[in-house]
Amino acid sequence: MLLTVDALRVIYPIKRGWPVPGTHRLTAVDGVGFSVDTGEALGIVGESGCGKSTVARAILRLVEPSAGKVVFAGVDIARLPLRRMRHLRPKLQMIFQDPAASLSPRMRIGAALAEAIRVHDIAKGNAINDLVRNALDEVGLPPNSVDRYPHEFSGGQKQRIGIARALVLSPDLIIADEPVSALDVSVQAQILNLMARLKAERGIAFVFISHDLGVVRHFCERTSVMYLGQVIESGATRAIFDAPAHPYTRLLRSVSPVPDPERTAAPLVFEGEPPSPLDPPGGCRFHPRCPFVTGVCRTTMPDLRPVAARQVACHHAESLPANEDAP
Amino acid sequence: MSVLDVDNLRTTLNLNGRACHVLRDVSFRVAEGETLAIVGESGCGKSMLAMSIMGLLPSVARITQGHVVLDGHALEKEPERAMEKIRGARIGMVFQEPMTALNPVFTVGAQISEPLRDHLGLSRRDAREAAIELMEKVRIPSAASRYTSYPHEFSGGMRQRVVIALAIACGPRLLIADEPTTALDVTVQRQLLDLLDHLQDEGRMGMLLITHNLAIVAGHADRVVVMYGGDVVESATVRDLFRNPAHPYARALLASLPRVDRDLSELASIPGRVPPLAGLPDGCRFKDRCPHAMDICEQMPPPTEMPGEAGHNVRCWLHVEGGEHAADG
Numbered sequence: 001m002l003l004t005v006d007a008l009r010v011i012y013p014i015k016r017g018w019p020v021p022g023t024h025r026l027t028a029v030d031g032v033g034f035s036v037d038t039g040e041a042l043g044i045v046g047e048s049g050c051g052k053s054t055v056a057r058a059i060l061r062l063v064e065p066s067a068g069k070v071v072f073a074g075v076d077i078a079r080l081p082l083r084r085m086r087h088l089r090p091k092l093q094m095i096f097q098d099p100a101a102s103l104s105p106r107m108r109i110g111a112a113l114a115e116a117i118r119v120h121d122i123a124k125g126n127a128i129n130d131l132v133r134n135a136l137d138e139v140g141l142p143p144n145s146v147d148r149y150p151h152e153f154s155g156g157q158k159q160r161i162g163i164a165r166a167l168v169l170s171p172d173l174i175i176a177d178e179p180v181s182a183l184d185v186s187v188q189a190q191i192l193n194l195m196a197r198l199k200a201e202r203g204i205a206f207v208f209i210s211h212d213l214g215v216v217r218h219f220c221e222r223t224s225v226m227y228l229g230q231v232i233e234s235g236a237t238r239a240i241f242d243a244p245a246h247p248y249t250r251l252l253r254s255v256s257p258v259p260d261p262e263r264t265a266a267p268l269v270f271e272g273e274p275p276s277p278l279d280p281p282g283g284c285r286f287h288p289r290c291p292f293v294t295g296v297c298r299t300t301m302p303d304l305r306p307v308a309a310r311q312v313a314c315h316h317a318e319s320l321p322a323n324e325d326a327p
Numbered sequence: 328m329s330v331l332d333v334d335n336l337r338t339t340l341n342l343n344g345r346a347c348h349v350l351r352d353v354s355f356r357v358a359e360g361e362t363l364a365i366v367g368e369s370g371c372g373k374s375m376l377a378m379s380i381m382g383l384l385p386s387v388a389r390i391t392q393g394h395v396v397l398d399g400h401a402l403e404k405e406p407e408r409a410m411e412k413i414r415g416a417r418i419g420m421v422f423q424e425p426m427t428a429l430n431p432v433f434t435v436g437a438q439i440s441e442p443l444r445d446h447l448g449l450s451r452r453d454a455r456e457a458a459i460e461l462m463e464k465v466r467i468p469s470a471a472s473r474y475t476s477y478p479h480e481f482s483g484g485m486r487q488r489v490v491i492a493l494a495i496a497c498g499p500r501l502l503i504a505d506e507p508t509t510a511l512d513v514t515v516q517r518q519l520l521d522l523l524d525h526l527q528d529e530g531r532m533g534m535l536l537i538t539h540n541l542a543i544v545a546g547h548a549d550r551v552v553v554m555y556g557g558d559v560v561e562s563a564t565v566r567d568l569f570r571n572p573a574h575p576y577a578r579a580l581l582a583s584l585p586r587v588d589r590d591l592s593e594l595a596s597i598p599g600r601v602p603p604l605a606g607l608p609d610g611c612r613f614k615d616r617c618p619h620a621m622d623i624c625e626q627m628p629p630p631t632e633m634p635g636e637a638g639h640n641v642r643c644w645l646h647v648e649g650g651e652h653a654a655d656g
Contacts, residue, residue, distance in 0.1 A: 047512040154600050184368035184539065184601075189583035189594035196593075211512065214542070218585035218594065241587055255517035256587045257542035261565045263588070264546075268517055273484055 001071075002205050003059070003173055004035040008068035008078075010051070010058050016278070026278050028054040030229040031068070033304075036173065041199055041206035043220030043237060045213060045252070049277050051229040052209045056175045059207070060094055061085055073172065090120045090169035097178035099162030103150040109136075109161055110146025117168050135164040139194060156187035163194065173205045174198075180215060192219055213256040217241050225249050228277055228285040235310025243323055245312045247290045250323065284315065292316055330398060330500050330533035331357040331380070335631075337392035338372075338379045340604065347607055349375045349388065349557045352631045357501065357533035362524075364536045364548035364565070368580075370601040372557040373537045377505050379403075380535070381418060382410040398500055416446040419494030419532075421523075423506035425486035428493070429478040435462075435489045436474035442496045461492040465522060484515035488522070495526055502527065505537040520547050541584060545569060553577045556602055556612030558628070563639040573641040576613045611644065619645055 010029040015021040029051045036042045044052045057063045059070050061082065070078040072092060077085060096102055103112055113132045117123055123131055136145050139160040150158060159179060166174055176195070180188040196219060198204050210216050216223055217237055224234040225246065233246040244250045254266055272289050275281060281288050287297040296315050307317040314320075338350040350372050357363045365373045378384045380395050382402060395402045397417060402410070414420065422428055430438060439461055440454035449457060455474070462470035465488040478486055487507065494502060504523060508516035524547060527534050536548055544551050544565060551568050553561040553576065561574040572578045582595035599616040602608060608615065614624040621644060629642045 047514065156600065185541070186368060186580060186583050186597035187600070189585075189596035192585070192594055193596055212585075213513075213587040214585040217587050218591060238590065251514060253587065255513045257513075257517075257540065257546050258586065258588050259542040259545045259569070259581070259584045260586075260588075261545045261569050268521055273482055273515060274512075 001035040002038050002073060003207070004033075004069070004071040005055070005059065006033045006069040006071070008032045008055065008058060008070065009066045010054050010063055011066045012063075014278070024278060027229055027280075028277060029058060029065075032224075032226070032229070032231050033068075034224050034231065034234060036205045036207060038172065038205050039199060039203040040222065041208050041220040043216035043223040044207065044209045044226060045211065045216055045223060046226035047211065047252075047274055049228075049274060050226040051277070052226050053177055055226075056094065056177050056207065056209055059175060060089075060092060086120075090122065091172045092175070093166035093169060093171040093173070094175045094177065095159070095162045095166055095179050097181050099158040100150055102162065102165075103158070105150055108147055108149055109153075112150075112161075113146075113165050113168050116165055120169055122169060131168050132164075135167045138167060138198075139164045140190075154187075156183055156190060159183065159191050160194070163191075163198075167198070171204060173207065175207045175209075177209045178211070179208075181210065181212065188215070195219065213241060213252065225252065228274065228280050230285060230313065231304060231311075232286065232313045233310065234304065239308075239310055243308075245307055245310065245317050245320070246286075246314050247292055247320065248286045251289075284313075292320055329356040329358050330361075331535065332394070332396040333376075333380065334396065335393035336376075336379060336390065336395060338375055338384065338388055339391040340388045342387070342605055345605070347604055348391075349604060349607075350379060351557045351612075351628065352393070353554075353557075353559050354393075354631060355552050355559065355562060357535060359500075359533055360528065360531045361550065362527065362534040362536055362548045364538060364544040364551040365554060366538060366541055366544055366551060366580075367554035368539060368601060370556070370604070371554040373554055374505060375557070376554070377503055377535070377537055381414055381420065381503065382407070383414075412446070415442050415499075416497040417500050419497075419499035419502045421487070421490050421494050421502065421504040421507045423509050425483065425490045426478065428490045429486060431478055434475045434477055435481070436476075439489065439492050439496060442493065446497045458492075458496075461496055462489075464495075464526070465489075465492045466518075467492075484511055484519065487511065487515075487519055491519070491522065491526070495530065495532075498530060499532060502532050502534045503537070504534060506539070507536075508543070509538070509540070516543075523547075541581065553580070556607055558612055558642055559631070559640075560613065560643065561639075561641050567639050571639070573639070573646055574613075574643050575617045575619055575645070621645075 008029055009031060012026045012028055013023050014026050016024050032055055046052050058065045065078045069076050110132055114128050117128050117131055133143055141160050180191050208220050220237050223237040223240050224231045227248050233240060233249045241253060244253045283299050284297040284302050287293045302313045302315045304311045304313040333353060333355050336350055336353040337348055339346050340349045367373050379390055390403045436458050439458040443449045443454040443457050459470050459474055467473055467488050508519050548565050550564050552559050555576045561577045572581050579595055579597045597616050610626050611624040611629055614620040623644050629644045631642055
């Protein structure tokens with residue numbers, strides 16, 4: 001396995017209260033584990049506040065994990081001194097939803113890409129320019145892009161620049177946090193096709209964070225579904241989306257719109273919104289919204305366990321009624 | 328009978344002395360109780376269209392041709408004073424970001440009662456009762472006790488419910504929902520769309536659902552208008568559009584959608600990008616990205632027809648009688 005995350009926990013101290021704010025602990029990620037192999041894409045899906053972006057940031061040590069392991073290429077990087085972490089960073093890259101935010105508006109694209117190469121001492125002299133040109137060519141940008149500034153590019157082109165900047169460092173793993181969410185569908189398709197090619201041809205592994213189940217189905221071989229800081233279902237993407245086992249995955253799947261007017265959506269039986277991660281419910285975290293709730297769900301937190309060729313964290317995973325929406 | 332009739336509408340933007348038509352000969356109808364979706368990517372003119380209908384165009388833009396007819400009454404020449412009366416009373420509006428429609432320093436109750444008092448002339452007490460009823464109608468839990476809450480005390484989804492309550496307060500004939508759920512999670516999105524469907528059914532309102540999301544259109548609209556570069560390129564019933572898209576842009580758009588319910592080998596993508604406002608081409612506006620572009624597409628815009636009730640209309644030279652050849656594949 002290229003990347004193995006085990007029992008990862010991230011706690012944010014936050015100030016809340018009035019008139020005298022007290023410090024509270026917000027457990028954004030609570031015991032999350034998964035693994036990703038070379039050339040494979042793992043999707044992490046969930047609604048806002050479920051902790052999916054925090055997982056990405058914790059893997060890269062952009063936030064400090066409070067507990068757990070992040071083993072990348074055989075090294076536990078969760079507690080590695082940041083100085084030594086630097087040597088691994090080229091292999092472990094990230095692309096963001098808003099690539100413009102990670103590009104200096106006053107730096108030409110060529111210089112921005114060359115800087116990344118120089119900082120990590122990947123190449124010297126003319127070899128730097130070759131690397132930059134190759135990367136731009138690979139993401140489908142014209143060679144004269146090197147002399148242009150970020151504002152001269154459209155949203156889709158900026159995302160190509162973001163990908164090129166990761167590529168110049170020859171990464172083994174790219175963590176992509178909602179990389180196509182801000183793009184129009186026709187451009188979204190261009191970027192997804194580009195990333196699929198990099199995955200197939202270069203064997204780059206992806207951790208792909210998204211709220212869009214359709215995009216995840218298209219790009220990711222395996223998927224983990226998160227709810228309030230925990231993984232509640234994990235396995236092969238197709239199996240999970242065609243026959244979701246956890247009641248929350250069923251909910252997500254049933255409300256994800258399908259572009260087909262012939263398929264009438266099942267009536268919505270769920271009400272309410274996710275509770276605050278600041279004060280998660282006891283027992284199973286989904287129990288206040290779950291239509292299949294019983295006594296044990298209110299008192300005991302279910303473990304992630306193997307059910308029907310995947311991992312599910314639900315006490316009643318085997319005994320739930322069949323999916324209405326099954327194909 | 329149609330609630331809204333947009334006829335040959337042209338909106339022109341004055342960019343440093345250069346006139347550019349950001350809406351070009353746009354026509355469609357919304358019938359009573361019908362949801363018409365306007366879909367298109369950023370820059371296609373869908374928000375400009377909403378602004379044109381509501382009379383909220385920025386000062387550099389104005390309607391230079393055509394009519395916007397609400398219930399048989401032309402709006403485009405109405406003075407601003409009259410439009411103020413119409414907006415909020417006969418046209419309800421829901422936007423993407425609820426906080427832009429709500430005032431952070433007034434309670435939600437006060438904000439929902441305001442149009443009831445201004446437009447319907449209710450007394451303070453009656454308006455309060457009616458506002459609580461509206462809050463219940465949009466399924467805000469414990470409405471009476473939340474009457475005195477401020478917008479920041481609500482979640483994003485609940486705020487959007489408040490905005491919907493405001494929009495329907497005076498029993499409008501037309502509801503314009505511009506990306507009403509784009510910033511929200513899918514579970515909340517579904518609840519709100521179901522709510523809009525229900526309210527519309529009940530009030531026999533016409534609804535104009537403006538969105539970039541074709542999957543939402545499939546589940547929540549009756550008819551659909553596809554826009555590109557300020558043109559209506561195709562209009563049809565939802566079923567017709569998804570089954571037989573005719574315009575090359577509509578076809579490409581549908582083929583580029585990833586699907587949660589099935590595996591696709593590769594997504595179709597449209598090469599190039601949407602033309603900028605200042606550089607909108609004179610002929611067909613999709614010609615630079617179109618795999619079927621012909622000489623005539625360069626020279627003049629394809630003709631438009633007035634869409635019928637259930638008609639399927641395409642604005643493309645490929646589909647004109649006597650055009651060079653018909654589209655295939």
